[in-house]
Amino acid sequence: MNLKTYTTGIQHIGIPTNDIEKTIEFYQKLGFEIALRTVNEEANEKVAFLKQETLVIETYENKAARMESGAIDHVAINVKDIKEIYQYIEKMQMNTTNDEIHFLPFWENGVKFFTIEGPNKEKIEFSQYL
Numbered sequence: 001m002n003l004k005t006y007t008t009g010i011q012h013i014g015i016p017t018n019d020i021e022k023t024i025e026f027y028q029k030l031g032f033e034i035a036l037r038t039v040n041e042e043a044n045e046k047v048a049f050l051k052q053e054t055l056v057i058e059t060y061e062n063k064a065a066r067m068e069s070g071a072i073d074h075v076a077i078n079v080k081d082i083k084e085i086y087q088y089i090e091k092m093q094m095n096t097t098n099d100e101i102h103f104l105p106f107w108e109n110g111v112k113f114f115t116i117e118g119p120n121k122e123k124i125e126f127s128q129y130l
Contacts, residue, residue: 001088011078011127012049012056015071020046020061027057038106047106074115074123082112082128089116089126 017023024034032050040047046061058076065071079085082101089095099114113127 001084003085003088006080006085006088008078008080009054011076011125012058013072014058014060014074014076014123014125016062016065016073017059018061018063018065018067020048020059023059024048024050027052027059032057036107040104042104049106074125076113076125076127079126079128082114082126085126086114089114 015023027050028034030052032052034048035051035056036047036049038047039045040060043060043062048059050057050059086095086101094116095114096117097115099116101112101114103110103112107129109130111127111129113125115123115125118124
């Protein structure tokens with residue numbers, strides 16, 4: 001399997017925050033627009049997707065942001081078939097987090113995703129809009 005045939009690029013970059021309003025205001029000053037505001041009820045977090053051209057930042061108020069360099073939490077790769085990617089990651093023994101496919105009711109039809117950890121402890125999220 002060639003992973004490149006199942007991916008279409010970076011979907012978003014995840015940045016936790018302790019103050020979502022302050023974060024939104026900052027990125028709006030940089031030209032970002034709010035693409036979606038919602039709540040992740042499972043995690044009890046306010047969430048905002050901020051977009052400028054093809055760059056999307058997912059910021060979520062978890063009151064546990066590190067507030068230091070290296071505060072980006074994850075990079076999400078947009079995929080065409082989350083199940084195929086998951087099977088591939090399992091087969092290659094790369095599911096270092098033992099994560100499973102999750103669903104969130106974001107966007108029009110929801111999103112499915114799972115996360116692995118890279119060699120430098122970076123989080124890589126595979127995400128599919130439904």
